[in-house]
Amino acid sequence: MEAADIAFVVICAAMVMLMTPGLAFFYGGMIRVKSALNMLMMCFIATGISSVLWVLYGFTIAFGDSVNGEGNDFIGNFDYLGFSGLADLTVEGSDAILTFAVFQLMFAVLTPALISGALADRVKFSAWAVFIALWVTIVYFPVAHWVWGENGWIAGLEMDGNSVIDFAGGTAVHINAGVAALAAVLVIGKRIGFKKDPMRPHNLPMVLLGAALLWFGWFGFNAGSELAANGTTALMALNTMVATGTAVLGWLVYERIRHGAYTTLGAASGAIAGLVAITPSGANVNPLGALLIGLVAGVVCAWAVSLKYKLGYDDSLDVVGVHLFGGIVGTLLVGFLAVDEAGEWAGGFSQFALQAIAAGAVMAYSFVVTWILAKIIASTMGFRATEEEETGGLDLAYHAETGYDFSQAGSGTTPGSTVPSTADKAAGDKKVDA
């Protein structure tokens, strides 16, 4: 691998890493203050769990065959369990594999974290940890293989000489996470007070901070997916920016007409919707196409976030509305808007059909498997927080912490705390019930 490309992809990997905290802030700011830390933690724990599993078996399930060509339609081979052999830098091409491994790891961290927004504010922290460990194992790693693996069946689909277009993860990441979110909330049920109590974002600047970090990192996500720095990379970066721009405008205008205000939350949400939609498509459309994809995504997602009230599923932070719908918009529209290397129109029915098949397959698999998984967790260890924990706030219930203490009071804390006990007592003294 060229030094320039390693440099590019390693830095893109760091940028994509920043997306998970970005997502945590994006989500965390939307949550009521009493459970905001729990929301952040749902995202952060994904980093730990996916990183470990990636080394142990995740990489080899998803991309084992990208190294040596052996594997099947559904999963990679198991040659690289524990990353065995991958630190041998004297092997030709090992730099490329390691670079790819660190870049793709960030996707494996982000994808399960995306789901957390739907389940927010009502699940047991320990159940969530178990859920994502299992989910990446049986859903994400295989699906990543299907779409991007050397022998993945979706990667291999062909129709009239066309192949599925999913440049940076419309199906494997966004549709996958979005539909999993839907399946999971159908199992775990609604928050107490859904549609009755107000659930106002506790910190909108934090939401915008999250959106900004996501946006920044998304350049790494999208442009970095070329795994090299060239004209396609630049086109993808440009399209990523302009699609996001129209998506912001689209969402805001929809909101102004429909609800009478240009909201900050709408602007942030529109940006994410645009970024989601341009993810699969941005390397295969021209900038005017990108403008259109962004616009459609902004409007469609602005509409889709109200569905939960109409249909009655409680997707707390609209993972379905933004990621599933945004992902579908991008994945399908590129079927019509695709251009080839020379900028000539290359879309059409067969491309569209391919896109629809890919999207449908991921949706079906992810929905069914996630639903079963959630059911199993719900009926064994239990998925939901107790009513008391949910009402009192998950931060105290699971993390024994309070997010903020702005009291100007002398000792800087909510008056009434007593001195720290320095943990000289029996271990295992349970503070919380996670």
Place this chain on the structure above:
Amino acid sequence: MEAADIAFVVICAAMVMLMTPGLAFFYGGMIRVKSALNMLMMCFIATGISSVLWVLYGFTIAFGDSVNGEGNDFIGNFDYLGFSGLADLTVEGSDAILTFAVFQLMFAVLTPALISGALADRVKFSAWAVFIALWVTIVYFPVAHWVWGENGWIAGLEMDGNSVIDFAGGTAVHINAGVAALAAVLVIGKRIGFKKDPMRPHNLPMVLLGAALLWFGWFGFNAGSELAANGTTALMALNTMVATGTAVLGWLVYERIRHGAYTTLGAASGAIAGLVAITPSGANVNPLGALLIGLVAGVVCAWAVSLKYKLGYDDSLDVVGVHLFGGIVGTLLVGFLAVDEAGEWAGGFSQFALQAIAAGAVMAYSFVVTWILAKIIASTMGFRATEEEETGGLDLAYHAETGYDFSQAGSGTTPGSTVPSTADKAAGDKKVDA
């Protein structure tokens, strides 16, 4: 274009993208809490608007002639309306153009956003959107052409074999935005309570966050402007850091002597002042010169922010004091401090004269055109919020939102909200008056 340079510039573009949210936080933290979201939105909307216009006609006005050499002194040609032809990756050099286009787009987003700080806390959101759409069209795109375009008249100026030095945008970006800010506030007038009511920053850590993101992104802005990775790039990066360092110290020491305290806001402001001043000059001075430029910028800007009280114009967040003065300091000082490639002194009177002409021309054009533009908006759709909106806060008035809700109250919101209505009513139900 070399892969290394594409990699470098694409990542720099992403870093510059992050500057606009950075600016939003820098500004937003300084605003009173009741209008903080509006401040953020003034910056975010610039992203949407400039991105769309860039694709439609902005790029071709500013840089159309950089592609095929035709164009005139004042604007580029119109060959690339709608980015036509620019997604053809088989054309030699298309990678360079796309890379340049995405990098320069970020400048076109940031520059109008800079102005927002001056108008903060009192303008109609819709008027602001219209204003920046027009402003980038008739001010920014042409001026960018003058300074950086293949045939731009400022780029073409010569005197004694010297040309104007504006490496990364002292004139086109900072002086331009700073003087436009001045023109606009002269038209729209002062905030209610200016010089009477206290207008304390609502969130200083947010100001520092913004400064930090700006600082980080500025490496992309400054070093990326070389459009390649080489010794000049490294020199620019180094000078960017050290000039910022002395500017922080300069501002803090000035404040300590003059006002008796080292303030956090001063440190953040000093950093921005230093970054502004090193923007045009950093590739053409040695590190000692950079230290000096930073120091002068820190002190001058610390002094200049008080001018508004003395002269009586209400530049809410000191865009004039920081960007106009900082830009002038950097643009003029490099006239004396310039060194050539070999590190030999290359400044002097003719270089200084060139710098002054460039700065003066941009100031004159931007001031006059912006003033007329603001007048037209003020006398047609109206530029100011109503008194009630301004006193009650622009967040509720235009965005139907509240920035924070830290209430530990059971339902996590300010007590007293009622259940969400799921928008099943007549569309266009106006919540706000933007």
Place this chain on the structure above:
Amino acid sequence: MEAADIAFVVICAAMVMLMTPGLAFFYGGMIRVKSALNMLMMCFIATGISSVLWVLYGFTIAFGDSVNGEGNDFIGNFDYLGFSGLADLTVEGSDAILTFAVFQLMFAVLTPALISGALADRVKFSAWAVFIALWVTIVYFPVAHWVWGENGWIAGLEMDGNSVIDFAGGTAVHINAGVAALAAVLVIGKRIGFKKDPMRPHNLPMVLLGAALLWFGWFGFNAGSELAANGTTALMALNTMVATGTAVLGWLVYERIRHGAYTTLGAASGAIAGLVAITPSGANVNPLGALLIGLVAGVVCAWAVSLKYKLGYDDSLDVVGVHLFGGIVGTLLVGFLAVDEAGEWAGGFSQFALQAIAAGAVMAYSFVVTWILAKIIASTMGFRATEEEETGGLDLAYHAETGYDFSQAGSGTTPGSTVPSTADKAAGDKKVDA
């Protein structure tokens, strides 16, 4: 230097720059609200001071001999005072030196800032500024030379053909700062109310934001230390991620068992502990080794942060617990876990002994010199804030500011402020006592 490597290292430098603000937020969020700005300022001031000193004499002390080979075991030569000659881009290799200079400058900014967390909440701002100016001069610059300088004595150590492994700064940065923190707090003493008053973090999302920015920047810190983009770079990036992952898990599990909760602060602290430990070691272990180093660091540091209560030194934000212990874990463990280029085990007793010598030497030197330095400052200008300043909060005492003003009150400020006086009075009117 290759363009790809310049591109890589310059961007890594910007990423490392972001770590200092990241650290400021990480620390600032943990502090009681009344001194949070002071914490941020302790970090920000480091940027100004170290940048200036770096240009004046820091670079040449640390790395003067890396340019022309002359120098001694303990410090570099003085050929580059004031960076003389370093802006001459026509000299072959000047690009490499400038690139190296800007990258290493960021380390010289971050390292003293790390110490601030230990002294937080009780020292005079002016004394802190003087302290770090002296500390970088007599501790950091020389130690950087020892470890990374062309002729540094630690870099030159050999045993059985092995050399000390400190890829990105386990000894020079983390052990150095951690032990200096310990020495300094032993001199300045405990905060008023230590072990008695609750000192709860005022803003945990800010702590996580800081951790996220640190984590992101750390990829630049660690991978960038290769000063090139190649297989080692990729391995380091991958190991950085996975070690951090296990460290998060390690800390959380320790906390759950020992204290009964998975805390957000624990997750953030675990991440930093993992990053610290992988810093010296990440380029010389395979991913399974990285998982192990992270896990051990997470658990050891989670335990080590309680030591201050048992032993009675007041290390406010656990610089000793996290950076000293984390640094030691990484520096020593790599002695056993090291692999060579081919991925073969290369650790063992002699490697471990080398590691221990390096760590011990830095600890001894840094502890003694810092202790003397702190004593001198304490007995001349005074190091501590007065009791009144400490109780009332350092933000007002030194910075004449209040961090937050969320009052929805009409004028957006804490009711009771009076109109701004526009500084038309006698200069030097002392607001604060820094």
Place this chain on the structure above:
Amino acid sequence: MKLIVAVIKPHRLDEVKEALQAFGVHGLTVTEASGYGRQRGHTEVYRGAEYTVDLVPKIRIEILVEDDDADQLLDVVVKAARTGKIGDGKVWSLPVETAIRVRTGERGPDAL
């Protein structure tokens, strides 16, 4: 006139507000408070230091009422605020000497 002060659980505010409206009271003033009492607080953990926080969030409501309504109103508030669990709070009434509506200067019952 009387001033009725109620310190209640935060999530009961909506119920209390609705009950008051139903009763015909159309104004009240709310402040955020913390209460210490029989209801136990909780423990927080920060880097191994365990803090006992014994103040729990409460909402404090003030309602000016005419003398005749006071007793009934007390019952309305108590009923609406009750969950039956420890920490439900207290309600008390104080005698008021004068009450004025700032806008008009009206005094006594007319001020409400």
Place this chain on the structure above:
Amino acid sequence: MKLIVAVIKPHRLDEVKEALQAFGVHGLTVTEASGYGRQRGHTEVYRGAEYTVDLVPKIRIEILVEDDDADQLLDVVVKAARTGKIGDGKVWSLPVETAIRVRTGERGPDAL
């Protein structure tokens, strides 16, 4: 002694404070509050869900005064707080039994 409590619009605090100073009162205690009353609240929109927020920000002031000054002071406060628009708030007075300055232990009028 009396305790005068005023619930006013936040941006009138400075005027009230100045009027009190002019009157010779040199101490007061302020808390942030929210009020519910005739003044209508506003609607907020979050991702298509519209919330009606009917509590508006108010400032609550407490002033201890000697009996003789109480009546006059009520007028001073009412006048300074008035804007004439709905939501200007209420002022009321309560009888105080004892008042003590913590620093010195002085009681009654001397405590002020």
Place this chain on the structure above:
Amino acid sequence: MKLIVAVIKPHRLDEVKEALQAFGVHGLTVTEASGYGRQRGHTEVYRGAEYTVDLVPKIRIEILVEDDDADQLLDVVVKAARTGKIGDGKVWSLPVETAIRVRTGERGPDAL
């Protein structure tokens, strides 16, 4: 019954709470407040504009007590809150007509 209200320096809250517990009082309600009085405020500086902030943070405590305990309790609070420096605050007591425990409906002394 009486209501004792104390406005004190924030960092004395713990002492007051402990003193009250020792005395046998097991409940109180706390709000954050700002006070204006003899204690001078401070000056803040934002980009060259100097603001005088004359409100200082205080803690406001309310304690319901039986009539007989009121006097003694006043002393307990005053003593625990005292630092001897300006700004120590005020304590006052008000007559209470009724007090009810929400959970049980108990009235009077039983409500405490």
